[in-house]
Amino acid sequence: MKSQTSQVARSCRIREWAAMVQECRNRPNGMSVDEWCRANNITKANYYYRLAQVRKACLDSIPSDSVEHEIIPVPMELMHTESVSTAVDSNSALMDESFLDISANGMTIRVTEQTSGFLLKKVLGVLAHVE
Template sequence: MATIKEVKRELRYRDWAEEIAECQSSGMKIREWCRMKGISCNTYYRRLCVVRTALLEQIANTIQPIVPLSSSAALQRSEPEAIQPRSNPVCEKVMIRKNGIEIELPQEVSGTMLLTLLRGLREC
């Protein structure tokens, strides 16, 4: 259960995120927007950094670990977006398909690269 301090921090971060979104959608230069709102540019950028860091932590906490599948398990899945190896049982490349996007990766692709790619595809 969240403490009062954690709830207050979450609300403050949400307020900052709304302000940042307002600034970015205003079409104004950041300096002008900050002057209009009565905050310094340093405060704006510090809040931006805090909000981004909190968002990255939140994303990192919600990402499920990647569990490797054998080539037969990937082929048995009925979902069209499954990661499927080529027909060759010795998997030379990995294919990822989602929403009309097709990505072909070498078998040696790093875990970091694959995780980054999957995070990006989640937004599609």
């Protein structure tokens, strides 16, 4: 178990590192992270270590029971797809189906050649407004 002093020291370091990460993110346009690190007398490896520690501290501060997976209702009118006529020839039936998986926030959408462009546009529009 960490002592209270070491926890306070770590918290102080994390705040300092978070400010440093913010400064790096606000660096002038065209300046690379490597250049910013050299100008601020820090190695690139140390910068990324500190960045990882700040991110870990942020994730650790989120209560595990606060993360909820919500079901977002999609209006039925968005679920109607345009009719698509597809012709399958003997060669395409033998090939593996090609697809594109789009993953974000723990969700995956599989898009195939048979996916309606209308439906895909509507689903992506709904997902763009999910918080």
